[in-house]
Amino acid sequence: MAMVGGGVGAFIGKVHRAAARFNGDVEFVAGAFSSDPVRSREQGAQLGLDPARAYGSWQEMLAGETALPVDKRADFVSICTPPGSHFEIAKACLGAGFHVMCEKPMTRNAAEAEELAACVARTRRVFGLMHPYVGYPTVKLARDLVARGDLGPVAKVVVQYPQGSFRRIDWTKPLTPRQQWQRDPRVHGISGCMSDIGVHAANLLEYVTGLKIRAVLSDLARFTHGPLDDDGVALLRLEKGARGVLLASKIATGEDNGLRIRVYGEKKALAWREDAPETLTITSPFAPAETWRRGAAYVAAASAAAARGTHLPAAHPEGLHEAVANTYRNFCDTIRARQARRRPTALELDFPNEKSGVRGMRFVEAMVASARDGNTWKKV
Amino acid sequence: MAMVGGGVGAFIGKVHRAAARFNGDVEFVAGAFSSDPVRSREQGAQLGLDPARAYGSWQEMLAGETALPVDKRADFVSICTPPGSHFEIAKACLGAGFHVMCEKPMTRNAAEAEELAACVARTRRVFGLMHPYVGYPTVKLARDLVARGDLGPVAKVVVQYPQGSFRRIDWTKPLTPRQQWQRDPRVHGISGCMSDIGVHAANLLEYVTGLKIRAVLSDLARFTHGPLDDDGVALLRLEKGARGVLLASKIATGEDNGLRIRVYGEKKALAWREDAPETLTITSPFAPAETWRRGAAYVAAASAAAARGTHLPAAHPEGLHEAVANTYRNFCDTIRARQARRRPTALELDFPNEKSGVRGMRFVEAMVASARDGNTWKKV
Amino acid sequence: MAMVGGGVGAFIGKVHRAAARFNGDVEFVAGAFSSDPVRSREQGAQLGLDPARAYGSWQEMLAGETALPVDKRADFVSICTPPGSHFEIAKACLGAGFHVMCEKPMTRNAAEAEELAACVARTRRVFGLMHPYVGYPTVKLARDLVARGDLGPVAKVVVQYPQGSFRRIDWTKPLTPRQQWQRDPRVHGISGCMSDIGVHAANLLEYVTGLKIRAVLSDLARFTHGPLDDDGVALLRLEKGARGVLLASKIATGEDNGLRIRVYGEKKALAWREDAPETLTITSPFAPAETWRRGAAYVAAASAAAARGTHLPAAHPEGLHEAVANTYRNFCDTIRARQARRRPTALELDFPNEKSGVRGMRFVEAMVASARDGNTWKKV
Amino acid sequence: MAMVGGGVGAFIGKVHRAAARFNGDVEFVAGAFSSDPVRSREQGAQLGLDPARAYGSWQEMLAGETALPVDKRADFVSICTPPGSHFEIAKACLGAGFHVMCEKPMTRNAAEAEELAACVARTRRVFGLMHPYVGYPTVKLARDLVARGDLGPVAKVVVQYPQGSFRRIDWTKPLTPRQQWQRDPRVHGISGCMSDIGVHAANLLEYVTGLKIRAVLSDLARFTHGPLDDDGVALLRLEKGARGVLLASKIATGEDNGLRIRVYGEKKALAWREDAPETLTITSPFAPAETWRRGAAYVAAASAAAARGTHLPAAHPEGLHEAVANTYRNFCDTIRARQARRRPTALELDFPNEKSGVRGMRFVEAMVASARDGNTWKKV
Secondary structure (H helix, E strand, O other): OEEEEOOOOOHHHHHHHHHHHOOOOOOOOEEEOOOOHHHHHHHHHHOOOOHHHEOOOHHHHHHHHHHOOOOOOOOEEEEEOOHHHHHHHHHHHHHOOOEEEEEOOOOOOHHHHHHHHHHHHHHOOOEEEEOHHHHOHHHHHHHHHHHOOOOOOEEEEEEEEEOOHHHHOOOOOOOOHHHHHOOOHHHHOOOOHHHHHHHHHHHHHHHHHOOOEEEEEEEEEOOOOOOOOOEEEEEEEEHHHOEEEEEEEOOOOOOOOOOEEEEEEOOOEEEEEOOOOOEEEEEOOOOOEEEEEOOOHHHHHHOHHHHHOOOOOOOOOOOHHHHHHHHHHHHHHHHHHHHOOOOOOOOOOOOOOHHHHHHHHHHHHHHHHHHHOOOOOEEO | OEEEEOOOOOHHHHHHHHHHHOOOOOOOOEEEOOOOHHHHHHHHHHOOOOHHHEOOOHHHHHHHHHHOOOOOOOOEEEEEOOHHHHHHHHHHHHHOOOEEEEEOOOOOOHHHHHHHHHHHHHHOOOEEEEOHHHHOHHHHHHHHHHHOOOOOOEEEEEEEEEOOHHHHOOOOOOOOHHHHHOOOHHHHOOOOHHHHHHHHHHHHHHHHHOOOEEEEEEEEEOOOOOOOOOEEEEEEEEHHHOEEEEEEEOOOOOOOOOOEEEEEEOOOEEEEEOOOOOEEEEEOOOOOEEEEEOOOHHHHHHOHHHHHOOOOOOOOOOOHHHHHHHHHHHHHHHHHHHHOOOOOOOOOOOOOOHHHHHHHHHHHHHHHHHHHOOOOOEEO | OEEEEOOOOOHHHHHHHHHHHOOOOOOOOEEEOOOOHHHHHHHHHHOOOOHHHEOOOHHHHHHHHHHOOOOOOOOEEEEEOOHHHHHHHHHHHHHOOOEEEEEOOOOOOHHHHHHHHHHHHHHOOOEEEEOHHHHOHHHHHHHHHHHOOOOOOEEEEEEEEEOOHHHHOOOOOOOOHHHHHOOOHHHHOOOOHHHHHHHHHHHHHHHHHOOOEEEEEEEEEOOOOOOOOOEEEEEEEEHHHOEEEEEEEOOOOOOOOOOEEEEEEOOOEEEEEOOOOOEEEEEOOOOOEEEEEOOOHHHHHHOHHHHHOOOOOOOOOOOHHHHHHHHHHHHHHHHHHHHOOOOOOOOOOOOOOHHHHHHHHHHHHHHHHHHHOOOOOEEO | OEEEEOOOOOHHHHHHHHHHHOOOOOOOOEEEOOOOHHHHHHHHHHOOOOHHHEOOOHHHHHHHHHHOOOOOOOOEEEEEOOHHHHHHHHHHHHHOOOEEEEEOOOOOOHHHHHHHHHHHHHHOOOEEEEOHHHHOHHHHHHHHHHHOOOOOOEEEEEEEEEOOHHHHOOOOOOOOHHHHHOOOHHHHOOOOHHHHHHHHHHHHHHHHHOOOEEEEEEEEEOOOOOOOOOEEEEEEEEHHHOEEEEEEEOOOOOOOOOOEEEEEEOOOEEEEEOOOOOEEEEEOOOOOEEEEEOOOHHHHHHOHHHHHOOOOOOOOOOOHHHHHHHHHHHHHHHHHHHHOOOOOOOOOOOOOOHHHHHHHHHHHHHHHHHHHOOOOOEEO
8 A cells, every 4th residue: 555645734634544454454555645756755654664675756656666576565545635636646547557546536627537447448457446434334234225226216315514624713713734635626626515515415325215317406605715615416317317405514503523314215215324333224114213333243244335334343442443444344355356357246246446436526516516507407 | 273275084184183182282173175065065064063163164153153242162273275266265264253373384475464454453463373393392492592693694595395206106097186276377376386395495494594585586396297486596695694505305306305405604504304303403613513412401402492382291292283283272372361461472473474475475476576587686 | 180289380280280281171179389388378369270279289279179169179199389288298198099109219218108108009099109211112113122032031231310409509509499408318218319319210110120129239439528429339139140330429420310221131122311311222242233213103013102292203312201201091990990990901001010119119218228237138 | 664464354464554554664474374384375375475474374474574684574473362362372483583462352261361461571572452542632631731731630531441342243154253252262262342442531531631440340241142240330449549430342232343431630621532533522610611633733732742742733533553563563662663773762662562461451350340340340
């Protein structure tokens, strides 16, 4: 594992490193952490890298790693930079023969995403996109219960990601670099809230229901500062006649990470929340509500993917690190399968990839276009 | 108190009677319960009425009560019939000099609602509309906290009323009378779900935030049988630049009465749910989440209306009956104030009235029009 | 219905009146509310009684009501005075031919309770004791699920009633009359906390499990002022080898009415809490946890008693008033059965009676004796 | 880091390895995993160890590691074997100069614990005992809020660890090795439930309140098979006049890991549960209940220890792995301080040590003695 961005002090880099190493079979061996070569090398050293592989830039890193014998060089690169550089770095990594795990949003817009996906196809590398929420065992269970028909045909979906982070900003003070680039279309792309967390909600919806979002009618808003939206809602038309609502907001005062989804089928419904990720609730018109708990034998019996992503007995809580670790594990096992020249299993392929990224960016573009064009329906 | 409709076996009539009597100062003295005069009188007797005042029809009741000396006759009539007859009965009651408490929806459409409101103004009677949810002390507290500025300016509101009642219907069997008229536009008016529960959600939103819904863009659906919608979502534009989302559904499998609201202000937010009505949650970016509990001294200190609507110490649960009773109490105290020729206080006037009803029906009309006209914005 | 005590401003009297009238078939017709005859009559008038039946004392009331023709006089007397006078008043009422509903604790000690029970037997009147918690439909459901074997044999029970009411007292100010008699052994009897709320916990345990408490080993404490305990815990030995723990406290800071019970059977377990009384949780080693919701058809199918005590559809919340009303309804139906010279059904007899009261006071005596005698086992 | 026991398939070994490595500054370099040398070496290889350091036995491991240059050898040994061998292995490791992290219970009885603590003192090594629950940031916050006086003097504590694991055993089948040694006094020591989970509850209580348990009066039970208790309750007398109740059970059907604690002070109270470890609830008689959420700035402001143990923003859930990682981090930083010949800070010393272990085993002995001697008070 090599890393670009996500250096000392960056929470997301630490999460990627801890999660990748979680299963004990991945080593963190190289990285470039800053556009300043000196700082980049210093941070690499601080993070415990061999100084020879604490590179001054990602370009230097690709050169350096490529120069190593195949069995010594990093197998994949995790990209934890701000979104503006994902496209360029990912293409370079793929071109240099590395598999790539990329933070979301994949790119700044759909055109970049499509070009990057084409590059993945061309280079035949493995590409992972970090939507960590689909790594939760209870989310995998949800998907599997829907897929096996427990809920009946899905009629209605409500997915929400209210977040209050922009309400914690003191606007009388200079913004941090992160707060700046979150507001800069050159870095963050065409949307603020939708690229940042709306894509998580959309990805979660499609993952759990197995239904694609066909069209959106959105209403985006900007309650705080900068040119980009910080809040939005959309009416959704899904495959097979299902409908939905999607809400994402950075100005939902007092919310932390309120990602939650409810799926109403004709027979049963499910509800899941990230702030209580150990359980999945199943309701029905004719029976008591059920709380399925990660780690229980009946969960493992219903979902091989949930079982595979479970590390602790029920009610010894797991959290986001394990969800990210599960995503890394499947990503790495797919790489290993490729290296062993065998076809990865469905369980191994269970991680968001470049296709998820393209869908995500098309979703963002449709959201932006709908809001811009008078709240009209836009195909995704 | 006299009653039209809501006879033996009708849950809503029982609720009105129990709630009106709850405070010990209202007597149930007359009624007409069926279009069949014999059944109507029988039911009146079963409900313990003096046989002379267990009338064969509401017309007979108005004649009979009017013939009594003023101090003997019923002061007001509670109308618990299906919505199709509200308009005619209410007008007749008002015309005969009775105050009226009417089940929602007030009428079948906005034109009827406006005419009825004009009749209220003309007859100078007191008119109450039963939106029971605003009778909960915690809802009154919510309104008062917003009004005094605890949340700062309101930016975003999410109000939902998911209900799964239509999922419990066995469509292979004949529908009950109630299930039939819920699907009959002649009785239920222009909308199914929105007239039935969407109006509750809209009323709750306006009550708590103090902001009017200025425009809606809706998406209505019909997942089950009949000509009327049974599900819908709307984007909302509120006064003062606030935005919102409203969801109401009769096909939300596994939900019972899931009315809930979240209000995000610039400083704090609140959350309330009918299925846990004893508490109100207040969140903030900078402090622990607070759970305010009905009955506590600090609630009474913050909201005179909540204190007035509180009957039991904290954590001895209250519920819907008390909410309805609180609405009746204010309605009756307003009648008493009129009878005593004094101006009712703001606390006494705190119940939904004919103006709420007109707003509700205009909201329903805008929802229906928006869905019909290609999901376009409609003013309320 | 006649009432002794519980006048204007007394929360408990209002609860009894509202609950008794809840079903629409009980009239509140007479009462005595104060030891001061003038105040007593004034309060009766304020409560809407016919002045002739707003008596100056309970003795006067018994005389006055007895003098009325049988079909005019009150059928039963609800005793809402402080516990010190329950014994004398109840005996007098029974002796005068009235049925009695008595607030808990039944008496000051077990000897009084036994004598009162003997008086009930002798006079062949109906005696109800107000333990309102067993009136909740979910508690009745719990009892019925245990009784039909869903849990398997009961192994362990944990029942708790933490309350923080004594932490809200400002000890620098004069105590209210209620606060005074709660600390006065002449009024409150041999225990503070155990007579007040410990008996509720013990009654709930025996009701739900169907098992009698055979022996207790208690540890009582007094953290605030006065001669009586305000906190206590007990180890319990129940019938059939089951064990338990009981905790009751008036000094559990920040708790309101935290009555809750968990019953662990060999196959399943249940959990119930008064502050969320609409649901009952059933857990099992091998299946998802179940949340049973009052009002649902599957609840009615499992428990006729729960169905009978249900007034509103699921998730339109009910609370304590309905629980008390359910207790009154069964009490009154039992009286009506007696009046009609038929045997009351098991559903009608489902309310705490003089036998519950004797068991409660024996439980309190055993608790006090155990604590006094060095925390040793005492039979109940 | 070297490990004894906890090989492939043992959940606890995996937890220790993942947690120790979590912060990125610990390497897993050596181990012995089975009493069968061949299996031991095989498992070491499977776990990715250098074959030279995948030892055949712990004795071999101590010899092998000691033979390495100081800067190459493992700094500490994590002992994850069944409890019967903790004493012998830990003494040997300490004697050979290694620091030790030991799974709980420390030993089979108090005498062994005291001898081991003496050995720690003699060898001047760092000894950590894995009570993971005190590693949760919210538990550290709880301790710090109590310590700074937010709750006022502590009056009452209720700590519970209900677990239903023994209810999932199919007694008609042969027991697994783990199920066997949990029932074998030669391995598990003098108690079943108390040594296994009762010690966690006692440790949590003392950690949070800062008060020692002075005496216990216990009631132990055995509902399933074998010579050892599988359930128990105790009345507690704590320092400074506080009282408590402790419940631990392996037969609490349907519970997973239900560790929870409530602390009632004179001014406020707190409540914490392991199955919802992201929040701490603070209640008060005079203000809304507060939910403090890990990761919030106000938590960091109130508790440096909570801040130090926080890895993710609020509402991106953390769990047990992070709690164990926090314990390892403090343990390792204390070792590093020793190595750097500086005094560890209070934050670094914040992990259970040999003194906690001695207290734990004395607690277990007092529990067993009390139950054996007729439920009498025993000093701890």
